[in-house]
Amino acid sequence: MPITSEQVLQLAPDSNSAKAGEKLMALKNWSDLGINAEALWGKCQGSALYQVKVDLTNLGSSCSCPSRKFPCKHALGLLFLYAESPVAAPLGEPPEWVADWLLKRRDREEKKSDKNAEQADKPVDEKAQLKRVEQRETRVSAGLERLDLWIRDLVRNGLAGLESQPPSFWDEQARRLVDAQSPGLSSRLLALGELPGSSPDWPMQMLSELGRIKLLIHAWQRIEQIDTPLQSDIRQMIGWIISQEELAERTDGVQDIWCVVGQTTSEEKQLRVQRAWLLGRETGRWALVVQFATLGQPFAEVLPVGTERPGTVVYYPGASEQRGKLIRQEGGIAEVTRRLPGTDRFDDFLGEVSSQFARQPWVRGLCGLFSDVTIVPREKEWILRDSAGNGLPLSPKNHWKLLALTGGAPCDLAAEWEGRSLHPLGVYIQGRYRTT
């Protein structure tokens, strides 16, 4: 499939690797280039002659260089070269070093799914497990009680004082929550620490978020009265992890052609976190795929924006059915070249937002694909307008590139609703889906 430089950039583990990769794309650095339907390969002259290969079915790659970054600059260079001059690598049969690698790769993939099946059969020490669960629940309850006290103290003494608090003020509480085995709440609290002074209406945002945390504590204290799916959401928000085995066991997977419409990567404490929004072509369903990787390491799933692949997504248990995992890929990845399913009325989308909040009041971002919308620049803000003439504000940054690309004409735009404004993720214009 054709790949763009933009997509290669998204694969880079950091900006230095991306730069180094771009430098290596010059044809003179390469020999023995080749490509077939499955793979792309070439030899790159570095300190030694490195063998570089890319699995085109999922953009996985490998290189004989000793770099601990992944993908390394050589693999990126090969991908950049392919993006810029798709004909540089002649069609051909893969040499042995490529064929072997591919064979091993396919083997591993098979074994992986076998292993999953095996693990499910393992007998479990139910008694010990139950005890562990009990222990954790006690710790969480105690931790949340302390948090409740702390939050109530905050509003008793007034939020005005928060602006002068040092970061340690928040870190301290966040650490206590980690000790109380509630890492989810812990990072929610850390994010709160960024709020004071960040915008004129930070006190309102702070109060809203504190209120929602209070609501979460409240819910935990009465969790037995709550429906099972929502219980699951609450536990995950506090920090229970859904094991990969548990996910693999689920039988309610959604089979579809999944299009990657948006992706962000951020760094948090030695970890890279990738959030990718996938949209199912047939079902119109959304899945938020969150992946973690240590710095310099690849994410398990390569999800470049503007690509699609047939596969099965399972949702994490809960009422929101938002976070998902691509458990199986059932065909190669391809470029998005057809329109995506979406809504042409904001009111329909806002209705969907309402139902999500009704199911799960802690929902944060929601994604929408808006068909036939136009960009409207105003003096101090940007508006997205649907074909019925209704408008929603775009996020408060400039959207000149989007306006330039669309020329004021209707387009299909994917955007994340952040409660107050739409943050554009990508736009489909003239047969191509691209990031904004």
Place this chain on the structure above:
Amino acid sequence: MIDDLTRIALVGTSRTSGIAPLIHEHPGDALLAGLAPSDPESTLLLRAAVQTVFAAAGRMSEPDVAAVEVSPVETARTPSIRLVGILQNAMASDSKDLLDEMLRQMAAETLHLPHELLPEALSVADTTLRDRLIPVLGERGRWLSRFNPQWLWVHEGIGTLSDSDQERNQQIWDEGTIPERCRVLAAWRRSNPAGARDTLSETIAQESADHRGRLISELTTGLSSDDEEFLEKCLDDRSSGVKQIAAEMLSRLPDSALSRRMQDRASSILTAGKTGIVFKKLTVTCSPPESIDKTWERDGISQKPPGGRGKRAYWAETVLQAVPPSYWGKHLGTAPGALIEAVREDNFGQSVLLGWSRACARFAASDPESALWVKPLWTYWEDVASRVQGTAHGTIIEEMKSLVAVMPASEAEQAVFELLRKNHESGGPEAIALLDRLPRPWSAHFSERYLKLTGSVIQKSSDNFAYQWMNTLHMAARAIPPENFAAALVPWDVALHQTRTSWALTTAEREIARFQETIRLRQSFYEEVSA
């Protein structure tokens, strides 16, 4: 309302006795009762939570948003996806020459800029690049520029200035820095030369001498005999710098009073006669005055020459450079080559030739008769250059540079190549600078010869000469036309020269790699542009 709650939360519940009176009824209150909060803090927090969720769930869109007018359909061709990447690279590399070439080429191929690059392109501040951008902005670029006041320069050159442009320009003129004000003045000169001159004359007295000079120079845009009266007044300026600038501009107006004054002075300085009884050899004699009066000074000629030179020589030069060389053909009735020969041996011969060369550079473009002097003068300097070395050689090259600039392209290339070829054998690096003055792109023929010469420099020249020569690769990478790309990309073996030091080798290798990288970028650009 959440605002009321926020106010309470900011102060703290301990300082607001009883929060109930401050709180308005909310449809979520029933839900809140179900949560049964136990203390004021919990009540406040849960109320905030309920209202937040209510607000999020009940969000409405803004009705009746006015649509924007859709951009007209592009009439120019749409660039390929690959071209987008190439242009992006060129923009990122910040290489003005490269962008300049690409934009010109795109205009010639009637391509418009890729839409996603428009915001970046419209934010370019360089005026020459802006001129290049205008033809390739396309319908989309012109449409887009209307939404951002900073992009209204797009419409400066098109038709009349809009009111908002005028306002902005006036503001820059009143408050801007000197380069900004010069730019506005030039823009005004393009659309309304007389108006711009009047605006300048209103404020000129309040400007500093340096600024007066720079602003007056901007009148070069659209210069005509209408400007004579104003410029003539500028000759009465206190500053000798301003006088000189005004005088130079007046000299470019062939019928100006200053031109006539200069011609009168010149014809009293230079006289022709015949010597010898049999052959009647032509001689031209230069006799500058022993002293000059106030009228000379008013016309920008200083009493004291700069840099400790002889004042009579300096006066002669200054007067002669203000008179079109064609004048001498008519006045003395002889061809340029003969006149040059006739004055060479004079005491002030060198000054006369300097004056003529500068006059030639100044007038050749507007006066075909004066252009006939370029070649003979070049031949003269070439001859002189071959006899001297060091700093004197450098000065002569400076004169030659200005002559190259007014030669027709093929003549200039021929002339410069010959000089370089000889220099490469004799080793003086000064002439390399002449390459920079050749019009770009170079011709295929010249490029071929340049590349061959480069190959030979790499193999045979001294480290110092080779090092200097390698600097021309940067220029060549941008000047060589597509016909020569293939030849430019063949591998060059820099190690052939047996005695090269290692630093010379590395420099050569690095410069060649850069050169070929640029050529490759241009090569892919040309492939895409014509695809």
